[in-house]
Amino acid sequence: MMKREIPLLITFLTGLLMVVQFFVPHRPIGQIGTGVLSWYTIIAGFTLLLGIDSLVGMHLKKLQRKQSGWGYSIMLILGLLLALGLGIFSEIKYGSALAFGSPFMYLYTYMMVPLQATMFSLLAFFIASAAYRAFRARTLEASLLLVAAMIVMLGRVPLGAAIWGKFPILAEWIMTVPNAAATRGILIGVALGGLAMSLRILLGIERTYLS
């Protein structure tokens, strides 16, 4: 009971409360939403420790067993300790780790920023290789995909307009009419599917998350 029924009841009650507070502005019900969301943030914050536990555990195991690539595991753990160490130091010395000029922000500026930006920029390469491979006029559907992509690509750069003055206008039209129509259809489906899924969860029909 404690392992299944009570959790299902908790899900049902919190879910119901969230629905009710949407319709009742009066205090205190209407204010529950924001309060509970900050609770959510707090609980989620705690769970990060579980993640760290898993990550460190996995790599310590690799180290113990001297599995291939254990050297990199050392780097990973050192990186983790570096971030935590600089963070705690900055918290104490500067009052907040995010204070400008703190060593933690140095780490952010010269490690996190370039790593994030470079991983992100890999997309410029992958978008090219994916386009090359997938945009083949095999079927009517694939041809439409290809033609729409090419027109919009040409409509976005000055070069396209230089080739044919109407490319920007045509691209704009594709975005605002056929693209909007299909996106809308997909979103209506997603909304209904999400609604049904949420309902199944509240009613306890969908309970895989409690396996």
Added chain:
Amino acid sequence: MTEDGETRKRRVDQGLRRVLLVFAWLALLASTSSAALAPPEIIKAFDTPNDAGGSNTITWKASPQDSLLLGYSVKRSAKLEGPFEEAGVVLKGQEEFQDAGLTDRQTYYYRVDARVLGDSASSAVAGPAVPSAQWFNLGRVNILAFIMLFAGVVLWYIARAKKGAKLFIRRIAGLDAVEEAVGRSTEMGRPLMFIPGLLSIDDVTTLAALTILGRVARKAAEYDTPVLVPCTDPLVMTTAQEIVKQSYSEAGRPDAYREGNISYLTYDQFGYAAGCDGMMLREKPGAVFLQGYFYAESLILAETGHSIGAIQIAGTTAVDQLPFFVTACDYTLIGEEMYAASSYLTREPIMLGTLKGEDLIKLLIVLALTVGVLLETFGKHWIQALFQ
């Protein structure tokens, strides 16, 4: 045009602009100094509807000189005769202000001033307005009605399913591929990889993904193929561990379950992508499942998965990322198909019942759309109003 001509033209332009500027200033001065600055009109002040109390709403019709103004200053007083103090400022062109932080059941009066630099013109006083809280948000009654209708239809189909009615659901292409992917991975002696997206378990897409994971893990356990699940959210990780463990015991192989295969990487979006990419390159999974809610990292993952020759089955409700999955993966569950997949895979009649309910509502929506556009064509906005 010669360069000389161009400079001359520019000079003339500048001269013209200066003259115009002087005129504009004169006009503004004239309008402000001679008290001709027109105040806003038709001021109304009333309790803000459908709120938690403590707020009044003030509306007005913009001053005829709206375009010359800096904005409007809304003034409040407890008495009709004043003194008035500033409740807030809004930009020109706006005709409404909500005054919050008030005391319920107290009387307030309002005035709206049109402002230019160094001068203003006051409107007539409006009020009294008495803030109060409401127990039901009347503006959302249509949403409540729709949710009740939806729940009713779904519950009715569930009841029918429980009684044993046969419910037909068409095949979903990506789903049949699940079994094929697991089988092929096994033949090649490679593990499976399941990437559950970027969001946490408060997101229903992620929960649908986890349901799919349960079925994939069940198949994998039967074939004795390991399932790698790198996670960016610790809650998703722990939940996934439970689900996979359960699937292994359902398949009668609890001993084959390895908790270490379901691991946390990092909360950072691209750090997670970098870690997943590395894992793909080194573990060489035979099949990669990209199921859940994704952002820009979708294509980084899918292209890397393709490069190692894995069968890729994607599914997401993130419309922005669907184009990338469709181009880079072998199968993609598009939007609602993903939700459908999670109920379809279980083959439980109750689950199929909710799908049937969704379809009936879909029919009703198409009906409303059809009637609605016809009515719109004749200038009637009845259906439009229902969805306000």
Added chain:
Amino acid sequence: MNWLARLEKIDRRWIFLGVALVVAAPLLLGLKTRVDITPPVKNTFEAIDGLPAGSVVMVSIDYDASTMPENQPMLLAVLRHAFRKNLKVILMGHWPLGLPVGTLGLDQVAREMHKTYGTDYVNLGFRPGTAAVMVNLGTEIRNVFPSDYKGVPLDSLEMVKNVHNYNDIRLLVGIEAGDTYEFWIIYVQARFGLKMAMGTTAVMAPTAYKYLQSGQLIGLIGGLKGAAEYETLVNHPGIGLAGMPAQSAGHLLIILFIILGNIGYFLSRRKKA
């Protein structure tokens, strides 16, 4: 195997190399392109250009690393212009993670133009509370920033000794990646009448346009294209201008590869038939 049929299966690393080359080459060669100057960018330029030397300009860093490729070129171009006109620059920001990025740009331009900290420019740093910060700056800057980002009291910095509130500032330039610029308009433009121009990402520009039409913004720099225009106006080609041919070339290359792939596909299909 027919070489044409091989077009169907080009190793993706050739594609990667191609993309890297066509994007890097215009940057490295400093290829010059002409961009048409649009009025919103021109107006921003003229607003700064028309200020007398010694006027104080405030620059707000309301973006962070994720939109740096678009926003940073704007910042650099505007700073270069301001320093060239011998204007004084106050830098601040409303995004906690944005300031390091803005400071990088400020330090770079100041070094390159031989400007001195404290006399030519000052970096105030970040304080939380967006709207509250904006309103308080209207009465006294020291209420919010008693000292600069390094903790030096403002009164000991030559440049800001006599700068107390928006009355002492001639123009605000916001470099924006979110809705912070609307706060600037609502809380500062409407209340204090401070002139402002914004540099926004390309995605935001259409929305920001309405404030331009209503006269609440005097200028608008939109996306990399806007940055390129500004670079043209200050006659200092940078990443924005170099980016334009790189963009066109990148798009063209991808289209070229798509066409090659299709040629290969049709040829190999005909062979089979």
Added chain:
Amino acid sequence: MTVVGIWIAAFLTLAIFSFLYKDNPFYKLAEHLYVGVSAGYYVIYVWSTDIRPLLFNPFVQTHAQTGSWGASLSQNAALFIPAVLGIVMLLRAFPKIAWVSRWPISFMVGIGAGLAITADVQGYLFPQVQATLVPLWVRGSLFTTFNNVLLFVGVVGSVGYFYFSREHKGFLGGLSKIGILFIMVAFGASFGYTVMARISLLIGRIHFLFADWLHLIR
């Protein structure tokens, strides 16, 4: 310090790019550093932006105002709920009592599902339906008329594609075929639309390498 930082950043940038050729020790190093540093970074970040302001500051502030820890504890008693649930979450690490962690999990799933019910209707469904209700005949503008008809057909078609209760044959088959054609055009278009932003990102990185690091360009 700045110069050292730029060299570190440049090394990491190149190490990530090297992945495009093939997996190699440099990428492995950068990848592992990235995962480690960012995992630690977020612990500090979440402490600094979530836990401290939401959980600890209220206690400290009330204490500062009232001068009594007793008053502070009683006034903020509600905060003990998430704190306890958060700690219960951590019990996951102990297999014997791990099942208790299902309670906070259920709480969080409940919040998500409950919010999704109203948000799906208010945020997605109604606005999308409403935006589709356009007149099918606009006097004086053949182009707008054409666009409106196309919009309506496209929406109905793509909704039809997601109809699961019947085989896609006959009328429904035709409708869903129209739907999938629209969907393909949309996917192609948004793919093409995104290219520009992605190339901008690469320009940013390459510029960093050439200008900030190598000083090859200004």
